[in-house]
Amino acid sequence: MSAELERRFGPYGGRYVPETLIPTLDELERGWIELREDPSFLDELHGLLRDYAGRPTPLYEAKRLSERVGNRILLKREDLMHTGAHKLNNALGQVLIARRLGKTRIIAETGAGQHGVATATACALFGIECVVYMGAEDIRRQRPNVERMGLLGATVESVEIGARTLKEAVSAAIRDWVASSETTHYVLGSAVGPAPFPVIVRDLQRVIGDEARAQVLDRWGKLPDRVIACVGGGSNAIGTFTPFLEDTDVEIVGVEAAGEGLESGRHGAPLSTGARGILHGSYSAVLQTEEGQILEAHSVSAGLDYPGSGPQLAELRDTGRVRFEAVGDDAAVSAFKEFSQLEGIIPALEPAHAIAWLLENPGAGGSLDLLTLSGRGDKDLAEVLGRG
């Protein structure tokens, strides 16, 4: 690995933040350059991922889904990890980084609540104070996760600004951090934000793709034809995709939230539709007006309800290496239900978007498809059942 971290991916990325945060971002960048090659750090992280979090997660051949689609479909089971989603890979890693940097307080944002629960979990494990910012609307629709964070000892701060969802939760966390960064680490939950966050989150999430690639080669003796993941900010997607980027025969698809339809303007699909702009400290694909005011996203899934996306995914879109597709609320909810009965697994609404895309796009019959099941759906029961 090089002694520098990427601050830009093509034109995307950067550090568009108040000057007060620059020394902190510099410190974090230097810290990660060292820690990601530090054997004692890596031992501690890998030990926790194995014994505490339950890695490696299985790669499971979904027989009845495969039959229904006409392909062989392999599911990377991040839903089986402790706390029920991939988010813990990143949260554990970043809380360990924070400890090495001497930070005594942790803050995080959360949309679906999964990242908040993962961060609260990692903080409980080390007895560190944890504050999670969450939009009031998300507190309403992801109630079980709010209760979990409370049980884990975290303080959930309700954010009452704007659409009261993920975008405002990230802004609130950044504002806290501008004032507190000397003692506080901000565990950003997706591959977004100012450098070095997109790189740190990618590096911590690529365990998904590294494991999956080895598992598929080991058990099926070949690489998959297609690799598919849902995209909110893009952490499970970039983590899944990274080890496959050089495998040029592997088709890579990211599935965004089309919400009520791309034409409706009420969606969370900046990579499929969006202009380029700056949100939360990096230049990437962003939903915005012609004057550069950021628009609210919309999705039935709180984890995809975000108007921005990771800068590396924006570059991978432009170079054509990753194709982005969008799936609407209704299709995702119906895939959520169908998949539950086909496989006996209740998926989170976020990866239900990827499953819905697969149901509608079998591709060449008989292909070997790898799909990251980024989390389980317990948190979404009220939302789905409430829709009738």
Added chain:
Amino acid sequence: MAERIAAAFNGHGKRAALMPYLMGGYPDLESSVAIGEACAAAGADLVELGIPFSDPLADGPVIHAAATAALDAGATVEGVLGVCARLSASIPVVLMVYANVVLVDGAKRFAGRAAAAGADGLIVPDLPVDEAEELRAACDRAGIALVPLVAPNTTPERITEIGAVARGFVYTVSVAGTTGERRGVPPELADTVGRVRGGTALPVAVGFGVSTPEHARAVGGIADGVIVGTRLVRAAGEGGAEKVGEVVASLAESLR
């Protein structure tokens, strides 16, 4: 242009230049012209005119809410540049605008529009010096000053780097944090300003948290310019131009 900024720091006859911040288009465009004129009449030497942005990361709740209200009332970039054009007839104006609003337009085009509206300078709170090269070149060509920010935790090496490309003045943030009224002037402010002076020959202005005449007087003894934002945005919401004029007059008085 840049000379008008220099003049604002020289000819004020007070301990330091008084630099009110107001949110363009808050509560509406016409009122913000009246508010800016009230500032000028009450002893301000330069105004900072904010262009509202949906996601202002450097701002606390009061200025954020004012930006949201301005956008809801229909404020646009063009509208706020219109306010700038009218105010700049009587007082130097520095625009405060977030990076996305500038970059969506294009650095060159935005700098040109700002200059055409009579702006003397530009402050972009989320565009650190490393990201600012293109805009700085565009501002230089358009004849307006791109004013950089320095924070209390900025390293000496970085202060030198920032000082080397600063134009107009150096905006020193008094505390780590977002904009908002605070109880007192931080004890380490004199040190911070001293370090900033080590990296620039330009005037040094201090903002963030300066809320009362007592604060202004204390800051005026340390820095060349005193920036008051949230206190005045709050006054604009509570009592419009008249109230803002009163507060600015009391701040100006404290600097005499």
